[in-house]
Amino acid sequence: MAIRSGLLSSSPGQLPGSAEFNGTHLVLSGAWTLAQYSSLSQLISTIQQKAPPEFTPDLSQLGRVDTAGASLLVKLVGARALLMALNSSGLADEQKALINAVASAMENDEFCPPKINPILAFLGTIGQKVTSVSRLMWLLSGFIGETLSSLFYILPRPSRWRVTSFVAAVQDTGLNALPIVALLTFLVGAVIAFLGATVLQDFGATIYTVNLVAFSFLREFGVLLAAILLAGRTASSFTAHIGAMKVNEELDAIRTLGLNPVELLVLPRVLAMMVSLPALTFIGMISGMVGGAVVCAITLDIPPSQFIAIVERDIALKHFLVGLGKAPIFAFLIAVIGCLEGFKVAGSAQSVGEHTTSSVVQSIFMVILLDSIAALFFMEMGW
Structure with missing residues (x-):
């Protein structure tokens, strides 16, 4: 079998490169350039x-060879087989030197899959994640400090207050989110009441379904559901808005005008969230207990008047204050994380999408983490 490259591409006075199998020998001839x-x-x-499967290269009839042709020879027969065939090839010394240099270089560059220790790889992955989280917490701490310093700077200076931006942010984060928060907490309250009634029925204690619904929504679910909804709805909006401004170089224009982007863009959003989330938390508490009261009235024959009486008798005011007290802290963190991710946008539409997703994930994670820490703290304190 003989195979020859095209004549049109060969050098003048040189036969085109070819290859012919003679038994187990691969005879290479012509110009490889x-x-x-x-x-x-x-x-x-x-x-x-x-x-x-196995063959031996024969270079005795090889013509002109340059670096590109030598690399093709290595690709065809392999670096080690080509180096062994050079000894009996009868080629000119300069050809041998060229092929030897190319084959030796490509032999050293052959990819050998590294042996990976799974334990070290696992520990390395954990180290990378810990480093990434530490860097994120460092940036977040610095941005929180910058936000608080700007807030304390403008508080005694009413002329610098952005009232219009604040009111618009309250409408966007609070009033526009009110229907979805009320509906979701109503449905979750109904589900909790139904599950509680199903479990407590086996013990003849279905009346305590009222305590379960009221206790869970006043302390946890009211603020938690509202915060998670705002983390997904509002934090992403903050990131996308500020990120789009950075892509369009509007932040640079703001700095050029001598204005502070934190004072202009961050503070109105942070203060609006700190006003909106407590109000939404209160609405969520009420809606959740209304959902539980509806299920109790339908399935357990507990009228709303009895439901309210049990809540008034058995549920202390401290549970309401504990749930409501967590709302401003959650609101501050959600708003700060959303704005920080907006400032971290690199300048492309893809970066806006990535940081918008990151702001939602970070906000929800921080809300659940702080809620868990607060639950342990209040339990130890007996509150």
Whole structure:
């Protein structure tokens, strides 16, 4: 079997590169140069498909060879086999030196899959994650400090207050989110009441379903559901808005005008969230207990008047204050994280999407983490 590259690409006075199997010997002849690189590449693909499992290269009839042709020879027969065939090739010394240099270099560059220790790889992955979280917490702490310093600077200076931006942010974060928060907490309250009634029925204590619903929504679910909804709805909005401004270089224009972007963009949003989330938390508490009262009235024959009487008798005011007291802290963190991710946008639409997703994930994570810490603290304090 003889295969020859195209004549049009060969050098003047030189036969085109070819390859012929003679038993187990692959006889290579003709010119293997850059001018024939394309046709020689096709030649190599054809030979590799029809080559026997083992063969020996014969370089005795090889013509002119340059660096590109030598690399193709290495690709065809392998660096080690080519170096062994050079000894008995009878080629000129300069050809041997060129092929030897290319084959030796490509042999040293052959990829050897590294042996990966799974334990070290696992520990390395954990280290990378810890480093990433530490860097994120460092940036978040610095941004919180910058936000608080700007807030304390403008508080005694009413002329610098952004009342219009604040009111618009309250409408966006509070009033516009009111229907979805009320509906979701109503449905969750109904589900909790139904599950509580199903479990407590086996013990003949279905009356305590009222305590379960009221206790859970006043302390946890009211503020938690409202905060998670705002983290997904509002934090992403803050990130996308500020990120789009950075992509359009509006933040640079604000700084050029001598204005502070934190004072102009962050503080109105942070203060609006700290006003909106406590109000939404209160609405969520009421809606959740209304949902539980509806289920109790339908399935347990507990009228709303009895439901209210049980809540007034058995549920202390401290549970309401504990739930409501967590709302401003959650609101501050959600707003700060959303704004910080907006400032971290790199300048492309893809970066806006990535940081918007990151702000939602970070906000929800921080809300649940702080809520868990607060629950443990209040339990130890007996509140």
